[in-house]
Amino acid sequence: MAFDMHTHSDYSDGTTSPADVVEAAARAGLPGLAITDHDTTAGWDPAEHAASHHGIALIRGMELSTVSDEGVAVHVLSYLHDPTNVTLLAELAKSRNARFKRAKRMTELLARDFPITWELVKQQTTVEATIGRPHLADALVQVGAVPNRSAAFDSILRGGSKYYVPHYAPDPVQGVELIRAAGGVPVFAHPTASVRGRVVKERLFYDMLDAGLAGLEVYHRDNNERGKQWLLEFAAEHNLLVTGSSDYHGTGKPNTLGENVTSRATVEAIEAQATSGFKVLWNGR
Template identity: 40%
Template structure:
């Protein structure tokens, strides 16, 4: 039925800043009653192959990624905007080159944040943060967990609100590609670009209807309307904007395992909207062989 909602299209594994392996994530998605899952680790498709081999019966996986981008505010300040891309060609030369650059950038950034905290006498070590990060580059959730472990903060959320905040003294910014180029790049690779949580954090005041309309000219296909960081007013506003601009409306948990207090499937996308995304992408969803 068109109004059923059994899809969560924004999740993370330990291939970026989540704590579940792709296989563990899919098993949890099955238990949560999901029939479609978007696998969207940050700037990587490293979890795609493991996910493709472990799709539970009756489920399908939309392979994707969350791209790190920035867009200028009216005063010229570059603001971080997260961009979801689905069902694109992961071997696209431009995407491969961007991800290689971002991997190096993220690794250096994570190390510098840890060093800044150590210099400020916080009792963490680079070796321990690397252990926590495991198979991926050091990210802020890994640093936050080290700070919790060391007793410097009580929770990962507290670390993000304070020591690891974008405006904090220890923060180091990522050098990201422009939002316009990110949208164009995903579109050119046969994918479906959708802006993640447009009313969360610094991007909230930046992504006006006028800005979103300008981005449709570069290939923007949708916006994430239902997200844990969006209150009722934001959802109502974004629904109106999406209708005005003819954009796809998605809903997602932004699940990160133990790194965030979010439940898999707590926000969902209608099944008929998933079909629209599948029809637009060049890569087929993963299903059980």
């Protein structure tokens, strides 16, 4: 009974609807999945309807964007939190507004060298989506500047390029605290993904642990093998949950549903830690 605990729909930077992600998971033979769009829970309702229709389990989640004091992007998966929590909602609104302004500024910078417009960038998104670099990448693909998203992130949109603009996000420790205060269960996403750029120092793991970190996403294609071993040892030493996920984005990334998975026992342990009143929708109900 293997569950994919990290997937994205077009409500953030995936390329297919929440219902289509659930349908794809059902076709892949998965007994369940988590919808974890960036900084939004807007896709929960359509995902719930699809999960009920297909008879598979749904873990309602979100991927919270945070930034360490050293400027390293840290993503924290939040499972089963209360989506109406006022404090968390306020922080999400602040982050989304910062992302919006950043995307507009990066579009202005890109327009100096590429036939990119804000209208073209918006065409890459849905109404509910949080606009980010993936949508800029899709616009670059559309004008023929790069062949795909990955190429855009490896070159034009990489951190440190002349087009890159930082944006506000909460501190990772604050992120863990916000999730716990909303009754959710926080899991550090792809913690040793050095292929994405800089990774955080060991000190931050302890700080997040003290704030209430519940688990580590160990089995993810972007974690290097040495990192996975360290993460397993850290998780065992500190009684943390270990998850595996695809980080599926539809055609936006080569990641395939179910390429890394999480056991039912771990999903049940996540559900047991949630204090929001939200439960796993087993068999979509």
